[in-house]
Amino acid sequence: MKVLKFGGTSVGTPQRMKDVAKLINDGEKKIVVLSAMSGTTNTLVEISDYFYKKNVDGANEIINQLANKYRKHVEELYATDEFKTLTKDFLREKFEYLHAFSKDMFTLYEERMVLAQGEILSTNMVTNYLKEQGVNVVLLDALEFMRTDKNSEPDPVYIRKHLKEQIEANPNADIYITQGFICRNAYGEIDNLQRGGSDYTASLIGAAILADEIQIWTDIDGMHNNDPRFVDHTEPVRQLHFEEAAELAYFGAKILHPTCVQPAKYAGIPVRLKNTMDPQAPGTTISNETEHGKIKAVAAKDNITAIKIKSSRMLLAHGFLRKVFEIFEQYQTSIDMISTSEVGVSMSIDNTKHLNDILNELKKYGTVTVDNDMCIICVVGDLTWDNVGFETLATEAMKNIPVRMISYGGSNYNISFLVKGEDKTRALQALTDTLFKK
Numbered sequence: 469m470k471v472l473k474f475g476g477t478s479v480g481t482p483q484r485m486k487d488v489a490k491l492i493n494d495g496e497k498k499i500v501v502l503s504a505m506s507g508t509t510n511t512l513v514e515i516s517d518y519f520y521k522k523n524v525d526g527a528n529e530i531i532n533q534l535a536n537k538y539r540k541h542v543e544e545l546y547a548t549d550e551f552k553t554l555t556k557d558f559l560r561e562k563f564e565y566l567h568a569f570s571k572d573m574f575t576l577y578e579e580r581m582v583l584a585q586g587e588i589l590s591t592n593m594v595t596n597y598l599k600e601q602g603v604n605v606v607l608l609d610a611l612e613f614m615r616t617d618k619n620s621e622p623d624p625v626y627i628r629k630h631l632k633e634q635i636e637a638n639p640n641a642d643i644y645i646t647q648g649f650i651c652r653n654a655y656g657e658i659d660n661l662q663r664g665g666s667d668y669t670a671s672l673i674g675a676a677i678l679a680d681e682i683q684i685w686t687d688i689d690g691m692h693n694n695d696p697r698f699v700d701h702t703e704p705v706r707q708l709h710f711e712e713a714a715e716l717a718y719f720g721a722k723i724l725h726p727t728c729v730q731p732a733k734y735a736g737i738p739v740r741l742k743n744t745m746d747p748q749a750p751g752t753t754i755s756n757e758t759e760h761g762k763i764k765a766v767a768a769k770d771n772i773t774a775i776k777i778k779s780s781r782m783l784l785a786h787g788f789l790r791k792v793f794e795i796f797e798q799y800q801t802s803i804d805m806i807s808t809s810e811v812g813v814s815m816s817i818d819n820t821k822h823l824n825d826i827l828n829e830l831k832k833y834g835t836v837t838v839d840n841d842m843c844i845i846c847v848v849g850d851l852t853w854d855n856v857g858f859e860t861l862a863t864e865a866m867k868n869i870p871v872r873m874i875s876y877g878g879s880n881y882n883i884s885f886l887v888k889g890e891d892k893t894r895a896l897q898a899l900t901d902t903l904f905k906k
């Protein structure tokens with residue numbers, strides 16, 4: 469069985485819900501995970517904020533606005549009075565439930581109950597629509613099987629057992645719909661998997677049922693081999709290793725968060741990114757397979773600061789790197805690239821909040837130089853060290869661009885260059901021209 473997840477914009481309007489319904493109704497048995505309609509979770513956060521501030525009128529006003537919006541969706545979504553009435557009754561009950569929070573204390577516990585409503589609304593609406601269309605659909609309540617433990621980590625054993633029970637109780641359904649994002653915690657309270665957590669839900673469900681594939685549907689094309697905003701002739705990447713995807717995630721690639729795909733990665737289940745606007749396109753599959761000898765993609769990250777510390781005392785001394793790293797640790801600043809020589813070390817950071825403090829401390833140990841407005845250019849692919857020629861190819865592409873640092877060998881999947889921000893586009897284009905030329 470496959471697991472398909474649709475994000476907020478994919479179910480963001482009644483028309484989009486109809487499109488999703490059509491897409492999933494292909495005769496194949498599947499589990500479908502839905503987010504809240506886009507904007508709803510943010511509105512629920514706003515409502516909670518009013519409740520926290522004890523501004524009941526403010527909260528009620530926003531709840532009423534939201535209720536009106538949903539009531540309009542009902543008119544557009546359903547064709548029959550039967551389903552219009554059924555859904556309106558359901559919505560009335562849910563919005564009354566939200567209003568009722570004005571009567572009591574409002575804490576984190578209540579807020580989580582409020583935040584859970586977005587996915588409860590969207591999944592009920594789509595399920596009712598599918599029923600109206602005569603589809604054999606069952607809504608599985610995520611609060612019955614999705615659970616976190618005392619460390620707020622998902623509890624795979626609980627999830628597997630209870631999800632299985634739910635599915636076995638409805639063996640003949642063609643489509644199982646369920647809520648992304650929401651869960652219960654170790655104390656049985658309503659909780660969630662953090663904002664954007666629906667991908668995590670899909671990945672956890674996929675791992676629990678050992679799905680054939682997990683599909684994450686959004687409204688963008690999967691991954692491209694370079695950034696189409698800066699580079700001509702980019703192409704979709706068909707396949708990525710989980711590690712390659714994780715490297716690219718740091719560069720803001722519109723790709724899954726690495727923690728969200730972990731359950732799928734460990735269970736060996738491929739995750740495929742698909743585009744609801746172009747459903748026939750193959751998308752990008754992320755799996756545990758390495759395509760040998762292939763460079764997959766290039767990505768860049770701006771606003772990087774490079775710091776070099778040079779010290780002749782470092783020559784043949786030990787403990788120098790520890791002292792340097794401790795300073796970054798003390799100021800909770802993570803180092804992204806690093807490159808060492810016998811007398812110095814260069815590092816890059818993207819968070820400059822504590823830069824001055826860090827520099828002051830570093831100066832105790834050597835001469836410090838800083839370069840601002842730098843950019844990391846990362847080449848991702850099969851860069852296992854005993855392959856020959858690939859790092860040469862990448863450096864060859866960069867031959868006309870001043871390179872401040874190179875990092876290679878930290879993983880089997882990347883080589884990174886630190887260049888001036890102003891050279892970014894040139895570097896990206898040069899890499900595309902060299903690495904992906906046909």
Ligand code: ASP
Pocket residue numbers: 475476503504509510586648649662663664665666667
């Ligand atoms: N609805 C939740 C959010 O907006 C979860 C999700 O969409 O993944 O964060």
Ligand code: MG
Pocket residue numbers: 802803804
């Ligand atoms: Mg980092």
